[in-house]
Amino acid sequence: MSIKEKMNKRFYDLQGGLFAKVTKADVGEGAGQLIQNGYTVMAWADPFFPDPSIPKSVKDTMIKEIENGFPSHYTMPMGDRKLREVIAKRIKDTYDVVLDPSRHILITPGSDSGLLYAMLPFLSEGDEVLIPDPSYPSNFVNAKLCGATAIHVPLYPENGYQLDISEFEKRVTPYTKMVVITHPNNPTGTVFNRKSILDLCDFVKKRDLILVSDQAFEDHIYDNREMIAPMSIDGMFERTITTFSISKGLGLSGFRVGYIIANDELMDVYYGGAVNVLGATNTLAQKAAITALEDKSIIKDYHERLLRRRDIAYKILNSIPHVKTILPESGILSWIDISELGTSQEVAAYLLDKAHISVNEGTPYGHQGEGYLRIVHACFWDDQDAVKALNKIKDSLIQLGKEKRL
Numbered sequence: 001m002s003i004k005e006k007m008n009k010r011f012y013d014l015q016g017g018l019f020a021k022v023t024k025a026d027v028g029e030g031a032g033q034l035i036q037n038g039y040t041v042m043a044w045a046d047p048f049f050p051d052p053s054i055p056k057s058v059k060d061t062m063i064k065e066i067e068n069g070f071p072s073h074y075t076m077p078m079g080d081r082k083l084r085e086v087i088a089k090r091i092k093d094t095y096d097v098v099l100d101p102s103r104h105i106l107i108t109p110g111s112d113s114g115l116l117y118a119m120l121p122f123l124s125e126g127d128e129v130l131i132p133d134p135s136y137p138s139n140f141v142n143a144k145l146c147g148a149t150a151i152h153v154p155l156y157p158e159n160g161y162q163l164d165i166s167e168f169e170k171r172v173t174p175y176t177k178m179v180v181i182t183h184p185n186n187p188t189g190t191v192f193n194r195k196s197i198l199d200l201c202d203f204v205k206k207r208d209l210i211l212v213s214d215q216a217f218e219d220h221i222y223d224n225r226e227m228i229a230p231m232s233i234d235g236m237f238e239r240t241i242t243t244f245s246i247s248k249g250l251g252l253s254g255f256r257v258g259y260i261i262a263n264d265e266l267m268d269v270y271y272g273g274a275v276n277v278l279g280a281t282n283t284l285a286q287k288a289a290i291t292a293l294e295d296k297s298i299i300k301d302y303h304e305r306l307l308r309r310r311d312i313a314y315k316i317l318n319s320i321p322h323v324k325t326i327l328p329e330s331g332i333l334s335w336i337d338i339s340e341l342g343t344s345q346e347v348a349a350y351l352l353d354k355a356h357i358s359v360n361e362g363t364p365y366g367h368q369g370e371g372y373l374r375i376v377h378a379c380f381w382d383d384q385d386a387v388k389a390l391n392k393i394k395d396s397l398i399q400l401g402k403e404k405r406l
């Protein structure tokens with residue numbers, strides 16, 4: 001038996017380092033090497049990457065905190081008290097949900113760790129987790145890491161990638177324990193509408209399930225769409241764990257600050273295990289997050305920038321022959337149908353080779369991702385740099401179409 005075979009089989013198939021067949025640019029050293037070699041990375045869901053993007057007020061807070069010296073110490077594992085208060089206010093203002101900062105909020109080192117931790121106490125071998133497809137790849141992996149089975153629930157472009165509860169109903173078994181949604185969705189940018197959310201909540205209650213709602217992308221919703229948090233729906237707070245992040249909306253992914261919201265019965269357990277599973281989140285980053293959340297001018301400015309960028313990207317990508325693109329409803333991502341030009345893998349490899357641009361293949365996002373690419377159009381601070389990269393993608397895909405004699 002090889003030493004690796006002694007591993008828990010939940011972990012055995014994970015690959016992302018030296019021996020990985022890289023299908024996602026954001027594992028191992030792949031992206032780092034690409035950047036060093038002058039490639040453009042549009043495969044990290046990280047606004048303004050790789051340009052500097054720490055707002056002045058946040059920088060000032062960090063300098064002040066370093067000078068007073070406190071950030072060399074831990075905060076409580078549940079997180080900085082002031083940060084939890086700021087979050088409680090924010091959730092009240094946004095969703096009209098009243099939270100007790102001492103009972104309902106846990107600060108996490110980024111929301112990826114929060115997402116896995118949200119699922120961990122509920123799942124064991126044999127459980128099934130319903131996950132819309134396409135959605136964030138970690139959702140499928142997390143189910144497996146918890147010993148459960150991810151059950152893919154297809155979403156369709158014809159339906160605007162909204163939730164169709166009959167697709168969930170078809171897949172329910174006595175083993176179904178949980179639903180995990182990414183809302184707004186990554187990669188499609190879909191903001192689940194009122195009908196989707198209300199139908200989902202009815203389904204979750206009727207079937208007595210747990211809902212995990214990942215709202216990492218909630219900050220930038222376009223065209224006056226309504227953003228409904230499932231936890232705000234009657235009878236849902238006690239069965240919903242919601243995860244959040246400052247990585248996307250505030251462009252502060254490197255700070256590694258996220259948070260979980262849940263009812264106090266569940267939170268008691270999350271607090272209890274916080275030291276073992278998460279440790280405490282970086283103190284300086286939490287202080288910075290307080291300013292980032294309180295200084296409303298940051299999100300306002302980013303909203304204007306990201307909306308403008310969404311429109312620029314849509315115009316360029318939508319003008320490529322044999323490519324179908326949808327207008328993103330939120331966030332920083334474009335999701336394009338390149339199936340007439342080849343498979344996700346072929347077309348992503350072509351762009352890497354010819355345009356020196358790394359984008360995401362659609363397949364890690366689920367079975368529905370074949371024939372699609374995800375492009376992070378919000379990379380770079382200056383629009384002109386993004387325009388240059390998007391036009392390179394356009395020229396390369398036009399060339400590919402010619403080579404394929406379309």
Ligand SMILES: Cc1ncc(COP(=O)(O)O)c(C=O)c1O
Nearest residue numbers: 045110111112136186216245247
């Ligand atoms: C949908 C979604 N949720 C959560 C995360 C995790 O982000 P972070 O750990 O930086 O908060 C990501 C990162 O790409 C994401 O795309």
